[in-house]
Amino acid sequence: MKLNRRLFIGSSVVAAASLSAPMVLGATGKPRVVIIGGGAGGATAARYIAKGSKGAIDVTLIEPTRTYYTCFFSNLYIGGFRDFNSIGHTYGKLAAEYGINVVHDWAVGVDRDAKSVTLAGGGKLAYDRLIISPGIDFKEGAVEGWDLSSQNKMPHAYKAGSQTQLLKAQVDAMPAGGTFAMVAPPNPFRCPPGPYERVSMVAHQLKANNPTAKILIVDPKPKFSKQGLFEEGWNNHYAGMIERVGPDFGGDMVSVNPDEMTVTIDGEVNKVDVCNVIPAMKAGKIADIAGVTNDKGWAPVNAVDMSSKMDANIHVLGDASQQGDMPKSGFSANSQAKVCANAVRGALTGSKVFPAKFANTCWSLINEDDGIKVGASYEATAEKIKKIDGFVSKTGENAETRKETFEESVGWYNGISTDMFG
Amino acid sequence: MILAISMPWFAFANEVERGEKVFKKCRSCHQVGAKAKIKNGPPLNGLIGRIAGTYEGAKYSDAMQSAGAGGLTWTEANLDQFLTKPRSFVAHTSMSFSGLKKSKDRAAVIAYLMTFNVDAGMLAAKDDPAINAEILAMVGDVEYGEYLGSSCVTCHQVDGTDQGLPSITGWPSAAFVTVMHAYKNKHRDNPVMQQHAGALSNEEIAALAAYFESVQ
Numbered sequence: 001m002k003l004n005r006r007l008f009i010g011s012s013v014v015a016a017a018s019l020s021a022p023m024v025l026g027a028t029g030k031p032r033v034v035i036i037g038g039g040a041g042g043a044t045a046a047r048y049i050a051k052g053s054k055g056a057i058d059v060t061l062i063e064p065t066r067t068y069y070t071c072f073f074s075n076l077y078i079g080g081f082r083d084f085n086s087i088g089h090t091y092g093k094l095a096a097e098y099g100i101n102v103v104h105d106w107a108v109g110v111d112r113d114a115k116s117v118t119l120a121g122g123g124k125l126a127y128d129r130l131i132i133s134p135g136i137d138f139k140e141g142a143v144e145g146w147d148l149s150s151q152n153k154m155p156h157a158y159k160a161g162s163q164t165q166l167l168k169a170q171v172d173a174m175p176a177g178g179t180f181a182m183v184a185p186p187n188p189f190r191c192p193p194g195p196y197e198r199v200s201m202v203a204h205q206l207k208a209n210n211p212t213a214k215i216l217i218v219d220p221k222p223k224f225s226k227q228g229l230f231e232e233g234w235n236n237h238y239a240g241m242i243e244r245v246g247p248d249f250g251g252d253m254v255s256v257n258p259d260e261m262t263v264t265i266d267g268e269v270n271k272v273d274v275c276n277v278i279p280a281m282k283a284g285k286i287a288d289i290a291g292v293t294n295d296k297g298w299a300p301v302n303a304v305d306m307s308s309k310m311d312a313n314i315h316v317l318g319d320a321s322q323q324g325d326m327p328k329s330g331f332s333a334n335s336q337a338k339v340c341a342n343a344v345r346g347a348l349t350g351s352k353v354f355p356a357k358f359a360n361t362c363w364s365l366i367n368e369d370d371g372i373k374v375g376a377s378y379e380a381t382a383e384k385i386k387k388i389d390g391f392v393s394k395t396g397e398n399a400e401t402r403k404e405t406f407e408e409s410v411g412w413y414n415g416i417s418t419d420m421f422g
Numbered sequence: 423m424i425l426a427i428s429m430p431w432f433a434f435a436n437e438v439e440r441g442e443k444v445f446k447k448c449r450s451c452h453q454v455g456a457k458a459k460i461k462n463g464p465p466l467n468g469l470i471g472r473i474a475g476t477y478e479g480a481k482y483s484d485a486m487q488s489a490g491a492g493g494l495t496w497t498e499a500n501l502d503q504f505l506t507k508p509r510s511f512v513a514h515t516s517m518s519f520s521g522l523k524k525s526k527d528r529a530a531v532i533a534y535l536m537t538f539n540v541d542a543g544m545l546a547a548k549d550d551p552a553i554n555a556e557i558l559a560m561v562g563d564v565e566y567g568e569y570l571g572s573s574c575v576t577c578h579q580v581d582g583t584d585q586g587l588p589s590i591t592g593w594p595s596a597a598f599v600t601v602m603h604a605y606k607n608k609h610r611d612n613p614v615m616q617q618h619a620g621a622l623s624n625e626e627i628a629a630l631a632a633y634f635e636s637v638q
Contacts, residue, residue, distance in 0.1 A: 048572065331576065334576055335573065335576070338569075338572040338573065342569055352565060352566075352569075354566055354569045354570070357570065357573065357621065359573050359576075359617070359618060359621070361614050361617075373613070373614065375613070375614055375617055376617065377617050377618065377620065377621035379621075388620075388621055389617060389620055389621065390617065391613035391614075391616065391617055393613075407586045408577075408586065408587060408612075408614070410585070410586040411577055411578075411585055411586030411587030412576065412577045412586075412587070414579065414583070414585040414586065415575065415576055415577040415578060415579050415585075415587065416576050416577070418579055418580075418581075418583075419575055419576055
């Protein structure tokens, strides 16, 4: 067998890891990993560390919800293509089949010197390695007039669950000829095509049930993910229904009044019937509490193992991390979790550490059987996770290709949910 | 069906390559592959496990049809006997070929035919460009393959469940390597797979093939 450079580097990493890996022992005699957040990053990391270490590492997963609703495919529920239960997942298998200690509680404190996590319920968990994968929180005051107390009148539906159900109910109850408004977020944010897939799904519902209704997108960004593909699809399927106001026309100067149900764009007041406010985002609060975020609100990490640049015993995964070129997506978080799990196992038990490789694909649905996708592969450099090569669906693709793309996304959903929850 | 290949896969791959050359002797009467048509003899896709004389629409001697009716089903072992001297094994077969005297030629051509004996998803691999022997002969590191394969199982389920995407477990390595290289060199056109395969070195593809072959 010929050795190429990549393999050679891989072998040196293996050698280095086995020389320098001290066994970290806890009270139970086993190294302890605590993971905060049971989504695509945290659940995957928990499962891979438990599975790979075969009981040699004590894994605790802290996740407040008993049933986790995935953000991915939640738009398809809004569009009537998925049943709500089909996007809900529980943690029973992770506990029963993988021996993971699943704690349904909120992590509210991290003591980095004592290496422990405090829970809202009062408990305390010691760790040798901590993995923080909390997803996103919203920046306070990001959209004038909106705060968490108004999320029932103007839902964000950007953390899936009751908010998603609420938004769908509001869309379905819109008066004939009414207006659905979306206040889109600035970069960087979770799921770059997400707001535009959502618009597509809302349009699909309205076209069937309320064809004279309108959709207004207020967007602070000059351009967005898969823009050409979405705009082509909107013209094909929902001609005349969707209007987008970009920053050229005041899309970045927006305020809302949840009591009056108005959206004000650069001084002009618009009365709307449903308003989906997706505010600017930052890393989930616990990353901030742990002190691993920067002034932009995200947690910078080393690409090679997703370790925090602030603390070598903490790793940050998924949306909360600032890692370089990968989009904030469930697929990315799942990919990062596997690299992290491999590195954490190596550090704690001396198992082989292989070179970091990452991948992402984001599928979006525009209309029934009209699926599109964008994806890329990535490698770790000293500075960041760096894109190697990528692809995106093309405009003008035939219906068969689009249908296959949608079917592929359904396969992916089944695959990734099994990969996360067992 | 999944083939049980008892020899190391790289040896099998070499055998297949030699078998393809030997098969030139058969080609005037038998076709094989996705576009195979009936010629003087039947197409040989899925030959192993076929009851003799039963390819629909093909012309057979009475002798071959009776052999099938009498219970002759093609296996690696009886193909080896048949190919040694066809008219000794099935007297009055219309196959005029005198036989392959060298046992290693028979083994090679049977190995080659076995690659056309896999299920539909893998059979498609026969349109894929041939992979050079050096690449096929690489020995994959199963443990590295398991790590790299964690990326594959984000979509393709590790228990072999096929829900909208093909199962990739239990494939013969040679087929796996051939398909991955067909994506890597953009002969196959799914962009997700092109991107994944394109990011992998030859050694890494070998590692994945070794791992997924080992997954039952």
